[in-house]
Amino acid sequence: MSSISKRQNKWQVRIRRDKLYLTKTFHLKSQAQLWAKEIEIQIEKGKLKFTSTPTNRTLGDVLKKYLQEITPRKKSSDREESRINNLIKDPIALVQFSNLRPQHVITFRNHRLNKVTSGTVLRELAVLSHVIKIGIEEWGLSLDRNPVQQITKPKQNPPRDRRLEFGEEDLLLKGCNATQNPYFKALVVVALETGMRRGELLRLEREHINFDQRTAHLPITKNGWPRTIPLSSRALEKRGKHPLYCKDPNYK
Numbered sequence: 001m002s003s004i005s006k007r008q009n010k011w012q013v014r015i016r017r018d019k020l021y022l023t024k025t026f027h028l029k030s031q032a033q034l035w036a037k038e039i040e041i042q043i044e045k046g047k048l049k050f051t052s053t054p055t056n057r058t059l060g061d062v063l064k065k066y067l068q069e070i071t072p073r074k075k076s077s078d079r080e081e082s083r084i085n086n087l088i089k090d091p092i093a094l095v096q097f098s099n100l101r102p103q104h105v106i107t108f109r110n111h112r113l114n115k116v117t118s119g120t121v122l123r124e125l126a127v128l129s130h131v132i133k134i135g136i137e138e139w140g141l142s143l144d145r146n147p148v149q150q151i152t153k154p155k156q157n158p159p160r161d162r163r164l165e166f167g168e169e170d171l172l173l174k175g176c177n178a179t180q181n182p183y184f185k186a187l188v189v190v191a192l193e194t195g196m197r198r199g200e201l202l203r204l205e206r207e208h209i210n211f212d213q214r215t216a217h218l219p220i221t222k223n224g225w226p227r228t229i230p231l232s233s234r235a236l237e238k239r240g241k242h243p244l245y246c247k248d249p250n251y252k
Helices: 029-044 059-069 077-089 102-113 118-137 168-177 184-194 198-203
Strands: 002-007 010-017 020-026 215-218 227-230
Touching: 002 029, 010 029, 020 029, 020 118, 059 077, 059 118, 077 118, 102 118, 168 184, 184 198
Parallel strands: none
Antiparallel strands: 002 010, 010 020, 215 227
């Protein structure tokens, strides 16, 4: 028995025999209908048999396949790799993919909420949901519904609006002077002046700085889009081993 459903501008065919599924996704409904008809004819004639054993594949196996085949294509592959590795280490990875239920995801959600923020859990759940989606729609794995879509998600963390109060910046920079890293204080100053994230600062190269226009270009950001940030006089000040100048051949 076949069924055709629309999923995000694509048409998915699911053909069920006993407790096994055969699935495939198409851009056009007519293509999906034609494929479903051809497969059903082959099954009726005995030319096609379902030989897959989906219950032998765990969620951990699917996560590793996704990490190898899908994650490297993304701009934020390093962050996604970290989230997938957290999922692989969790007991949920031992559950057979075809046996995944909302309760497994709920247990994972509650366990992670005891260790990390709700924002982190939301991002991990988003990755898990997409892994399951790809497993069902692209790799033909057997699962009736995506269990991540059936649970209550944790509330997003409120936006941070903390600002340094009077005297706190002096204490912060004084503490930076006590570190052995010669770049640390300069990095903190640039962060204070620009609001750049830690990852953006650490990925910043000399070639990204336009000293004439007083800007820093960030080709890779958290949301995946590049952006250009204005630099204040303080951010450009040559003090010690400044990270914005350390690769400048004219810097002495």
